[in-house]
Amino acid sequence: MKLKDVLSPLRVWERAAKKPMTIKDPINDRPGATNYRGFHKNDFSKCIGCGTCEEICQNAAIDLVPVEGQETVEGDSGLRPMIDYGRCCWCALCVDVCPTGALTMSNDYTWIADNPEDYRFVPGADKTKWQESEKGYTRSPDIQIIDYDRVDMQELEPEERDKSFIEIVKGYNKEQAIKEAERCLECGLCIATCPAHMDIPGYIAAIRDDDIDNALRILYETNPMPEICGRICTHKCETACALHNNGDPLAIRWLKRYIVDQVPADKYSEILGTDHLEDEVLNRKVAIIGAGPAGLSAAYYLAIMGYKTKVYEALPGPGGMARYGIPEYRLPYDQIDKDINYIRSLGVEIQFNTRVGTDITLEELHSSYDAVFAGTGLHLGRSTRVPGADNKRVYFATDLLREVTLGNEIDVAKNIVVIGGGNVAMDITRTLARLQNQKYGKVQILTTCLETEDIMPADVEEIVEAREEKAVIDPGWGPKEIEIRDGKVYGLHVVKCLSVFDENGRFSPKFDEDQKKFFKADMVVESIGQGMDLSYLSEGIKSDLKFSPRGRIEVDDSFQSSLQWLFVGGDIIQGPDVIHGIANGYIAAKGIDTYLNAE
Amino acid sequence: MSNLSKSKYRGFEADRSKYPVEEEGKPVIDLESHKFTKIWQGPQHPGVTGNMAVELIINGDEIVDAKAHMGYLHRSFEKLMERRRYIQCFPIVCRICVPEPDTNEYCVSAAMEDLAGITVPEKAMWLRTLNLEMSRVGSFLMWIGGQAGSLGMGAISQWTVGMRDYWLDLFEEMTGGRVYHMYMIPGGVRKNLPDGFKDRARRLIVKTRRLMQDIDNTFLSNAIIKSRLQGLGVISPEMVDEYGIVGPNARASGREYDIRMNNPYVCYDNLDIKMITATEGDAYARAQVRYRELNQSLDLVAQILDRIPEEGAIQAEMPNLLHWKIPQGQTYVKAESTRGEHGFYMVSDGSEKPRRVFARGASYTHAISVLEKLAVNVSVSDLAGLMVSLHTCPPEIER
Ligand SMILES: Cc1cc2nc3c(=O)[nH]c(=O)nc-3n(C[C@H](O)[C@H](O)[C@H](O)COP(=O)(O)OP(=O)(O)OC[C@H]3O[C@@H](n4cnc5c(N)ncnc54)[C@H](O)[C@@H]3O)c2cc1C
Ligand code: SF4
Ligand code: SF4
Numbered sequence: 001m002k003l004k005d006v007l008s009p010l011r012v013w014e015r016a017a018k019k020p021m022t023i024k025d026p027i028n029d030r031p032g033a034t035n036y037r038g039f040h041k042n043d044f045s046k047c048i049g050c051g052t053c054e055e056i057c058q059n060a061a062i063d064l065v066p067v068e069g070q071e072t073v074e075g076d077s078g079l080r081p082m083i084d085y086g087r088c089c090w091c092a093l094c095v096d097v098c099p100t101g102a103l104t105m106s107n108d109y110t111w112i113a114d115n116p117e118d119y120r121f122v123p124g125a126d127k128t129k130w131q132e133s134e135k136g137y138t139r140s141p142d143i144q145i146i147d148y149d150r151v152d153m154q155e156l157e158p159e160e161r162d163k164s165f166i167e168i169v170k171g172y173n174k175e176q177a178i179k180e181a182e183r184c185l186e187c188g189l190c191i192a193t194c195p196a197h198m199d200i201p202g203y204i205a206a207i208r209d210d211d212i213d214n215a216l217r218i219l220y221e222t223n224p225m226p227e228i229c230g231r232i233c234t235h236k237c238e239t240a241c242a243l244h245n246n247g248d249p250l251a252i253r254w255l256k257r258y259i260v261d262q263v264p265a266d267k268y269s270e271i272l273g274t275d276h277l278e279d280e281v282l283n284r285k286v287a288i289i290g291a292g293p294a295g296l297s298a299a300y301y302l303a304i305m306g307y308k309t310k311v312y313e314a315l316p317g318p319g320g321m322a323r324y325g326i327p328e329y330r331l332p333y334d335q336i337d338k339d340i341n342y343i344r345s346l347g348v349e350i351q352f353n354t355r356v357g358t359d360i361t362l363e364e365l366h367s368s369y370d371a372v373f374a375g376t377g378l379h380l381g382r383s384t385r386v387p388g389a390d391n392k393r394v395y396f397a398t399d400l401l402r403e404v405t406l407g408n409e410i411d412v413a414k415n416i417v418v419i420g421g422g423n424v425a426m427d428i429t430r431t432l433a434r435l436q437n438q439k440y441g442k443v444q445i446l447t448t449c450l451e452t453e454d455i456m457p458a459d460v461e462e463i464v465e466a467r468e469e470k471a472v473i474d475p476g477w478g479p480k481e482i483e484i485r486d487g488k489v490y491g492l493h494v495v496k497c498l499s500v501f502d503e504n505g506r507f508s509p510k511f512d513e514d515q516k517k518f519f520k521a522d523m524v525v526e527s528i529g530q531g532m533d534l535s536y537l538s539e540g541i542k543s544d545l546k547f548s549p550r551g552r553i554e555v556d557d558s559f560q561s562s563l564q565w566l567f568v569g570g571d572i573i574q575g576p577d578v579i580h581g582i583a584n585g586y587i588a589a590k591g592i593d594t595y596l597n598a599e
Numbered sequence: 600m601s602n603l604s605k606s607k608y609r610g611f612e613a614d615r616s617k618y619p620v621e622e623e624g625k626p627v628i629d630l631e632s633h634k635f636t637k638i639w640q641g642p643q644h645p646g647v648t649g650n651m652a653v654e655l656i657i658n659g660d661e662i663v664d665a666k667a668h669m670g671y672l673h674r675s676f677e678k679l680m681e682r683r684r685y686i687q688c689f690p691i692v693c694r695i696c697v698p699e700p701d702t703n704e705y706c707v708s709a710a711m712e713d714l715a716g717i718t719v720p721e722k723a724m725w726l727r728t729l730n731l732e733m734s735r736v737g738s739f740l741m742w743i744g745g746q747a748g749s750l751g752m753g754a755i756s757q758w759t760v761g762m763r764d765y766w767l768d769l770f771e772e773m774t775g776g777r778v779y780h781m782y783m784i785p786g787g788v789r790k791n792l793p794d795g796f797k798d799r800a801r802r803l804i805v806k807t808r809r810l811m812q813d814i815d816n817t818f819l820s821n822a823i824i825k826s827r828l829q830g831l832g833v834i835s836p837e838m839v840d841e842y843g844i845v846g847p848n849a850r851a852s853g854r855e856y857d858i859r860m861n862n863p864y865v866c867y868d869n870l871d872i873k874m875i876t877a878t879e880g881d882a883y884a885r886a887q888v889r890y891r892e893l894n895q896s897l898d899l900v901a902q903i904l905d906r907i908p909e910e911g912a913i914q915a916e917m918p919n920l921l922h923w924k925i926p927q928g929q930t931y932v933k934a935e936s937t938r939g940e941h942g943f944y945m946v947s948d949g950s951e952k953p954r955r956v957f958a959r960g961a962s963y964t965h966a967i968s969v970l971e972k973l974a975v976n977v978s979v980s981d982l983a984g985l986m987v988s989l990h991t992c993p994p995e996i997e998r
Contacts, residue, residue: 005822012813021761033768035793037775056921058687091690091781096789097921105775137775140790142912145686147919182922208922 032107037092037137039106040083042124044070046102049077050187050242052146053094053103061087062094067125074193075240085119092137097145099185100245105137106130148247151180153254158468163437165328168465169231169254174210177258180251181207183243190237190252195574196222196583200237200252207255213271215259220272223582224300224343225293227335228322230257234577260338268342274304277346282306284596287369289356289536292320293578294375294570296343297585298592303346305593311348312365314355316406320377321571322578324402325424327431333405357536366565371592373559375570375581378530384419388482389526393489397428397527404431412439413523417492419479420527421449426462428527429471443470446519450497450509452476474519478511482524491520532572541566558591559584567592626664628656635663640982642671649697649993651966653986657979665974665982667967673997680956685711685785686920688953693779695958696995698741701734702936703958704783706943709864709932710956711785712915714947715925722911723787728866729903730773730782731934732896733800736807737766738937739893742990746886747818749983750827755818762810765803772796785923787914797904804897811894819890828883832973832985835880842972843964846939847888848989852880858935870902882988889937889990924951938962938990960995967996 023029032038049070054062064079072078081094081103095103103123108130113119121128130136154170161168172180186201194200199218206215219226233253241249269275284307288295291313299309317323319336344350356362356376365372381396383389393413397420403410412435418425425447433443447466449456453475456463463473477494484490496515502508534553537545546554546562552573555561559569569584620627628635641652650671656664676695680688692707693700705727712719719727740763747755767777772793774782782788818824834844834852849856855874859867875891877884917923925947933942939961948954970989977985 001822001826005820005825008820009817011816015758015813021764033772033775033793035773035775035790036771052921056687058683058690089690089779090776091779092775093687093690140913142791143784143787143789143914144917145784145920147917179918183919185919185921 027109032109032135034107034135035137036107036109036135037090037095037105038108039111039128039130040081040094040123041104041106041128041131041133041136042080042122043102043104044080044124046100046245047080047124048075048100048102048189048242048245049079050099050185050189051077051079051081052097052099052185052187052242053081055186056093056097056145057088058091058093059087059089061085061089065122067122072192074236075189075244077187077189077192080122080125082120082122085121086116093145095137096139096143098139099146099148099242099247101139104139106133107136108133146185146243147183148243150183150248150251151176153251158465161329162443162469163434165434167231167332168329171261172251172254172258174262177207177255178210181205181255183250184208185242187242189240189242190250193240194237195580196586198222198237203259204250204252204255207259212259212262216263216268216271219256219259222586223579224297225322225339225578225582226256226260227339228293228319228331229253229579229582230260231335232322232326232331233579236579265338265342269345274346277303277306281308281347284308285310285369286592287312287365287372289362289365289372289374290320290376290570291315291318291340291350291352292375292377292570292581293322294377294581294585294588295320295373296340296348297582298373298375298567298569298589299348299585300343300346301586301589302592303343303348305589307592307596309348310369311350312354312356312360313350313352315402316352318350318352320375320581321379321398324405325398325427327401327404327427329430329434330427355536357538362536362538362541370596371565371567373567373569373585373588373592374536375568375572375585376533376536377571378532378576380531380533381526382529382531384479384526384528386479386481388484388489389524391482391484391487391489391524393522394482394524394526397424397525398530400428400525401431404435410435411523412436413521414440414444415521416445416523416525417519417521418445418447418525418527419449419492420447420525421451421456421458421475422527422529423458423462424530425449425527426458426466428525429473430462430466430469432525433466433469433471437470446472446474446521448474448477448479448492448494448519450476450478450500452497455500474517477517478509480516483518489522489524491518492524493518530576534572557587558594559588560591560595564595626656628664630656634658638979640979642668649991651991651993651996653970653974653982655974655979655982660978660980662974662977662979662982665971667970669967669993669996671997672994676998677956677958680953682952684921684951685923685925685953688956689784690779690781692958693781694994695998696936696941696960696992697778698992699734699738699936699938700779701730701783702934702941703943704780705731705865705934706932706941706958707945707956708783708785709934710930710943710945711925711953713930713932714928714945715785715923717786717915717917719787719915720912722908723913723915724865725903725907726788726792726913727783728870729900729907730780730788731865732899732903733766733769733773734780735896735937736893736900737763737770739889739896740766740807742889742937742987743814743818743893745987746984747824749987750824752818752824755814758810758813762807765806769796769800769803772799784914785920786917787912789913791913792907797907800900800904804901807897808894811890811897814890819887824886825883827981827984828886828988829879829881831882831977831981832988833879833881834969834973838969838972842969844939844969845961846935846937846990847885847892848939848961848965848969850874850876851884851888853878858933858940862933864932864934866903866906869906870899872899882985885988885990892937922951924949925953936961938965938992938995941995958995958998960992960998962990962992962995965989966991966993 067080203215203218235253238249288311478497480493496512498510567588570581652668654666692703740759744756744759774780927949929946944957946955
């Protein structure tokens, strides 16, 4: 034993006089670090009840529960996370994953409650002493638990597409589709928003698992026109997508298209199990007016249930506005045919070139069928009724688009003005630009509308792509007069539009007559909306039908009109878009089934 | 066993001829003979290590036979992970070692990254290195407290555990948690350093070095401590291989093996770091090695603080981790914990959840077979000191 080792410990004697490390009131004297993972807070103004926090919690500490004052609206389930501090391990993975940034933590260390039940609480709803605290753990912007960046879609370049009607969007390949499908949070907010309530997370999961057969089966549960919807659906689901709160929404529409693009037409009946459908045909017949999305959807689900269905269609081809409105570069005809041929293969008969009301009456249909479904769409153009609008070189957009589909040549002018700011206006603009390009080798088309660009109803992509194709878009003007010289269209006079809607949101445009412009043109196209043609309803039937104040046929939840045998759906009731038509057709088919079985 | 060490131990004779005969390597003990007593040390934190028990047969004060018992802490972490997505594993593994959770966090993420072929960005690597070395500091401080406490020097435990709390303050700032940091996630780390962190860390290094001087004076240069630890629990160089001994336990017996240098991971190959060894192989040599390694870790933390890049990503580009699938494969990744080689074996079957995760901590051998061997011939009063000198961590045995 060395003496040094005996004396050495005594060298720390001054420690006896040192201030202790401990502090008297640690909670107040030393608050938690700015970044401390304390107790949960939830900002209800951001939370959308997506349940991703519940999904990620490996302790199953979170349950989404209804909370007073929180309503279910589009993109918000109305539910809110309840956290069980008997299970939580304060990992804050829920905070990191929360796509809206609503969920955070305070930097508090302690919480004393005398009732153990208090420790299961809904942050944001149940009063806590830390709800207003500003410090605490938040999601770092430098990391990603979920993927906010969409897989880019390949498209034709402007110079590759501006003279032809070849489809612009190329579609995902397998690798891209799986990568995009991996981004899904499976919150299901999209299901609630989709008019057809498609099982979107279900088919996306099937893509991830590379089980395309199953994905196809899921699609057809609620939507018999997936090739069409996979290309041109208005995809309201994507607006509701939880990822939209912090990044790009999932490309739901393109993923749907990916599924159907993988399956050859001749495999459908085998995969969907309809190869023996004819064995189960019932002795009941349903007539359908209009081979648009609504009519064909009703026909499909009726056929699946065993009904004999026959569709009466005024035009020579099926698809309604999907074929005769939407341009081919967005929706190729062969893809429409793929969807519809499959429906026809189930025994659905379509009689073309037959207008109900002229070629056959609705009464006749009523007497030879057990029920009738009408989905006749909006095919009448609407006019601005400005002076000069009655000239023969002033057209409705839908009439021209129909002519293009029918293959009839259009007398395309060198200099065209389009009036309208919606997607239909973009469709006709871009269609005519292509035709001008083919005919004259250059584009000279100008599109104007009341709305300023920020509130134009057309999709931003449509506006951008139209410009890429050399169309001029000059929004924010109200049409005043179409000047006619020597019986020919000379151009359009417009005045500045100051506002489109009044304070109650009603359409009531205000103009500044002093700010004027003149757009030179030798052809004008009006694209300001469409109206319905219900002339097939005879006076007798009309008097028995109930109409809404705005002239729509009144229907109940199953799209049954006040005439029990007559069901009505699609654009003339809801929408207007393809997916509403499909959804209406599906529900109406169920309604017809219920009605016929109750009889 | 070196003669030097044996002569220093003030316990019992190593001559076992007067003890029970052995059959198949185990002493045959007749408890009815009233020569022996069976007692249990534990399972409540014997030797300030964590819950385990040592079943002792003693003759007077002398331990004749020892059997280590586990099972008091089993929480089935490995199995839990098989039922969880990859991203949900990091909050689980930190519990595998309470005083030094970060090695587990590192290993589980590194295993996933290895299987998935992910390259972690440089800045994240530096932050991981910082986290791991800070973790070693905290663990060693706690260990000193345990070693001193097990020998009856409670005051030293107060000092080092108090100092560790200041390190936990740093962890709290950096990671949001004091004990379970949950900082490393697949692809990188969760947060950048808060403002002013580096300065506060540098000040704490100075403060800790001052304490280390006091520890040297009161603990390592203390006649009583020396008399208790020298010659206790001698690990011979031969035993190192035979028992698979690692970490400071092996280095104190002359084995130059430290994964930070032998198989550098994160940023260790960019740091000025030297192997620390001793030759005596006893509890005192182990204490010396740990003491020096603690000082070295302080030095490494300082080096790292100077080198963390200001700019750069802290996480690799990752897919949606909710559906992250890792291609089929298997891997073993390892890191140097304060107790030695810490490894994770992971098998992926291509799905969203690991097929098998196996966590192997150094305590597996140290706290069972090595302890059972070294406890024999030791005084009951030295057993706690012996256990701490092996730096046993029972939760790491029971994953
Ligand atoms: C230019 C344009 C672009 C569009 N782009 C999109 C888009 O991108 N995405 C989207 O979701 N929606 C789009 N729409 C809207 C969409 O096409 C319609 O909402 C959808 O087709 C409505 O389906 P429906 O079955 O109700 O009616 P329609 O599709 O209009 O089908 C009605 C069918 O009934 C037939 N018919 C009408 N009267 C009679 C009668 N008396 N006898 C027999 N047959 C009759 C018609 O010929 C027609 O085939 C677009 C519409 C237009 C005009
Ligand atoms: S993840 Fe966020 S937005 Fe979604 S329910 Fe939880 S707290 Fe609300
Ligand atoms: S902090 Fe972790 S354990 Fe607690 S609720 Fe959130 S995810 Fe679950």
